[in-house]
Amino acid sequence: MKRRWTALGLMMALILTLSGCLFRSPDDLYRQPETSPGYEQLNAAIRTVRTGLEAEFGVRVEDVTIMAGDNTASIQLQDLDGDGLRESAVTVLRVPGIEKPIKIYIFTQIGEEYVVTGVVEGEGSAIFAMDYAQLNGEGRKEVAVNWQISTGAYQLGVYTLDDIDLPGEGLNEEGTVTAIRGLTRADLMATERLLTRCSVASDGSSGCRLIDMDRDTRTDVLVTRLDAGGLNSQVELYGWRDGALTSLAVTELSAGITALSRVRGNYLAGQYNQPAIYISSTLADNSRVIDVVAYINGELTNVAMDASGVSRELFQGYTEVNPTDINGDAVVELPSPSQLPTYGESSSSNFWILDWAQYDERGNRSHVLTTYHNVSDGWYLVIPENWRDQITISRNDQVTGRREVVFSHWQGEDREPRPFLSIYRMASSRSASAVEDGWTILREEENVVYAASFHDSGWDCGLDEMDLLERFDTIKASWHYE
Numbered sequence: 001m002k003r004r005w006t007a008l009g010l011m012m013a014l015i016l017t018l019s020g021c022l023f024r025s026p027d028d029l030y031r032q033p034e035t036s037p038g039y040e041q042l043n044a045a046i047r048t049v050r051t052g053l054e055a056e057f058g059v060r061v062e063d064v065t066i067m068a069g070d071n072t073a074s075i076q077l078q079d080l081d082g083d084g085l086r087e088s089a090v091t092v093l094r095v096p097g098i099e100k101p102i103k104i105y106i107f108t109q110i111g112e113e114y115v116v117t118g119v120v121e122g123e124g125s126a127i128f129a130m131d132y133a134q135l136n137g138e139g140r141k142e143v144a145v146n147w148q149i150s151t152g153a154y155q156l157g158v159y160t161l162d163d164i165d166l167p168g169e170g171l172n173e174e175g176t177v178t179a180i181r182g183l184t185r186a187d188l189m190a191t192e193r194l195l196t197r198c199s200v201a202s203d204g205s206s207g208c209r210l211i212d213m214d215r216d217t218r219t220d221v222l223v224t225r226l227d228a229g230g231l232n233s234q235v236e237l238y239g240w241r242d243g244a245l246t247s248l249a250v251t252e253l254s255a256g257i258t259a260l261s262r263v264r265g266n267y268l269a270g271q272y273n274q275p276a277i278y279i280s281s282t283l284a285d286n287s288r289v290i291d292v293v294a295y296i297n298g299e300l301t302n303v304a305m306d307a308s309g310v311s312r313e314l315f316q317g318y319t320e321v322n323p324t325d326i327n328g329d330a331v332v333e334l335p336s337p338s339q340l341p342t343y344g345e346s347s348s349s350n351f352w353i354l355d356w357a358q359y360d361e362r363g364n365r366s367h368v369l370t371t372y373h374n375v376s377d378g379w380y381l382v383i384p385e386n387w388r389d390q391i392t393i394s395r396n397d398q399v400t401g402r403r404e405v406v407f408s409h410w411q412g413e414d415r416e417p418r419p420f421l422s423i424y425r426m427a428s429s430r431s432a433s434a435v436e437d438g439w440t441i442l443r444e445e446e447n448v449v450y451a452a453s454f455h456d457s458g459w460d461c462g463l464d465e466m467d468l469l470e471r472f473d474t475i476k477a478s479w480h481y482e
Contacts, residue, residue, distance in 0.1 A: 038109065042075070042089055045107055045114040050093060053103070057095050064092040064102055067148070068204045069129030078132055080106070080140045080161070089114065090143075092127060102127060104143065106161065111173040115180045118161045119188045124149045128200055133210040133219040135193075136160065136240045143190065144221065146198065146206050156198040156208045156223055158238075158245055159190035193245040194238060199226040201260040201280075211265045213237055213275050213295040214248070221245065222277055222293075224253075226260055230284065233257045235277065235293050237300050249300035254289045255309040257281040261288070262322060266332040268294055268303070269358040269366060276303075276359075278323050278332055287316040290323060290334055292359050303363040312365065318352050320375045324477075326356045326368065333358055333368050340392050341410055343417050351393040353383055375475065377403055377425040379443075379450055382471040386462055392417050401427045409459040420457035423472070425450055440465045442472045450474075 053061045066072045077086040089107045106118035118140075124147040132141040139162035147155045164187070167179035199207035207224035214220060221238040233253040238245050262280040267273050276294040283289055290313035292304040304311040318337035326333045333356035340351045356368045370383040372393065383391075389410070394417075396404040403425045408417030423442070426449050442450040452468050454461075463471070 038112065038114075041112055042107060042109075042114045045116070046075075046091055046105070049105055049116065053093065053095055057098060059096050062094040062096065064094045064127055066092065066127045066130055068200070069131060069146075069206060071130045071132075076130075078141075080108075080132065082134065082141070088117070090130075092130075099123075102147070104130075104145065106143075110177050110180075113173075113177045115177055116183075116188055117166055117180065118143075118164055118190050119185055120145065120157075120159045120190045122147045122157055124155070128154055129206045131210050135210075135219050135221070135245065136162070136243075137218045138162070142193065144208070144210060146200070146208060154198050154200055154207070156194065156196055156221070157192060158194040158221060160193050161190050163191045164188055194221065196223060196236075197225055198223045199260055201263050203262045205263045207260060207263055209263060209265050209277055211275055211277070213300075214239060215273075215275070220248070220295075224260065224263055224277075224279060226257060226281075230256050230258050233281075235279070235291075235300060235302075237295060249295065249298070251293060251300040251302050252305070252309070253279060253291045253293075253302065254281065254283075254305070254311045254314075256283045257289065258284050264323070264332070266323075266325075267330065268292075269331050269360045272361065274361045276332075278334070280322065283314075285316070287314060288319050289314045292334075294361060296361050301363075303359050303361065304365075317350075321354060321373050326371065331358055341413070342394075343392060343410075343413070373475065374405055374423075377405070378448075379423070379425065379472065379474050381423065381468075382473075384462055384471075390459075396422075407461075409457055409461075418457040418459065419455045420459055420461050421452065421454055421463075423450065423452045440468060442469060443474060445474075 050061045063074060074091060076090040078088045078090055079086045080088045087109045090104060092102065092104050095101050095103065100121040100123055102122045102124060104120040105116055107114040108117040120143055122145060126148040128146040128148045131144045133144065135142040135158065143159045145157045147157060149155055168176040171179060201207060209222045210219050211222060212219050213222060218240055223236050223238070225234050227233045234250055235253060236250045237248045239248045259282045260279065261282055264278050266276055266278060268276045274294055274296070276292055279291045279293065281289050289311050290304065291302050291311045293300060293302050304313050306312050313334050315337055317339065321335050323332050323334045325331065335354040335356055337352040337354055340353060354371050354373055356371065357365050358368055359365055371380045372383055373380040392408050392410045394406045394408065396406055405423045406419050407421040408419045410417050427447065439451045439453045442452055450472070
């Protein structure tokens with residue numbers, strides 16, 4: 001017994017020793033985490049720049065919000081030299097009332113100090129988006145800035161840091177820091193390689209994309225421009241040639257575009273992993289059109305364009321689902337909606353099925369699969385081919401906390417459809433009574449359960465419970481379409 005109490009005492013002592021928070025005072029427990037020395041050094045460097053600008057121009061310097069894209073933080077840590085370490089920090093300031101009010105400062109960590117190693121200046125009222133990429137194949141990454149000049153007016157600027165002559169050869173860390181701090185803002189100014197008009201999309205995506213379209217290992221710049229008159233909207237490709245960022249090719253987008261909706265990069269179908277840009281737009285009659293642009297045999301080509309000057313991917317009445325990698329093969333598919341027939345006046349809304357297709361570099365369009373997407377409930381079902389022209393869909397939300405979609409066998413306009421399958425979404429997976437006998441659980445998530453049941457309709461739909469499990473999925477973002 002004594003040994004047991006001795007062992008228990010040792011165990012408690014060990015637990016208390018490992019749990020350091022038990023030995024801290026209440027003030028220590030509520031104290032904010034200590035910041036790293038590097039963070040303090042960086043903030044001190046930014047304060048020094050801000051103070052210097054305010055003294056130089058006699059105005060209060062403002063912070064700048066980056067509106068969209070992947071780099072919206074007020075301080076962005078970047079690996080600009082490609083060594084795998086994020087040694088650079090980027091911040092954006094605005095000096096009101098001067099010719100180029102927005103100033104992007106690039107700081108580099110040398111030892112424990114941060115010093116300014118690059119500056120980008122620009123016109124405009126704000127920055128829509130920023131990105132970094134290796135465009136010339138050497139040195140530091142270039143900086144691409146989508147300047148917002150005014151409401152609805154944007155310019156893409158591309159700037160290289162490689163022309164900045166930074167001291168450091170033959171100096172130790174302290175000497176290098178001192179020498180760089182002795183440079184003026186003019187000495188640290190990045191070289192402008194491109195400044196051209198561009199557009200942005202209504203979903204918040206920039207109309208310019210940094211992507212290696214010609215597959216030469218260097219990133220290219222693709223710029224989308226919307227024509228206000230709707231006649232000559234274009235995509236232009238810029239690449240690094242002979243020491244300059246040069247226009248490589250231009251192609252037309254669909255005629256009649258009045259607004260860009262979405263711009264994304266992906267690939268075409270086929271064995272060559274051909275990069276492509278998928279541009280969703282709106283026409284004057286509110287129909288949606290999707291252009292597919294790729295750089296093939298030295299030309300920028302809209303592979304979806306037909307002889308009418310408008311993409312074949314043109315449809316009206318359904319805009320809930322965007323292009324996505326629906327089958328998980330790393331190539332984007334485009335949805336083509338078809339409205340299902342409805343019976344009587346009981347139908348609460350219109351229902352559609354989606355035929356998904358891919359394009360290859362020759363412009364061939366290949367059907368991949370067909371789905372029904374229930375966007376409001378967050379799920380979709382892959383539809384068998386033998387259901388085509390054989391089904392209709394309706395809703396039944398009469399049970400509180402349960403949303404039901406009913407698939408019925410279509411028997412013509414003069415005969416009532418016969419239900420053969422229901423798929424349910426219930427608000428809580430913790431309620432055992434939510435699922436009835438004979439139902440199949442399709443998916444369980446933290447607060448939601450999806451289930452299905454077959455009805456005796458007299459029509460063989462060709463599916464069983466295992467088929468439903470394979471064909472059912474929840475709607476999620478595609479990692480292969482960004």
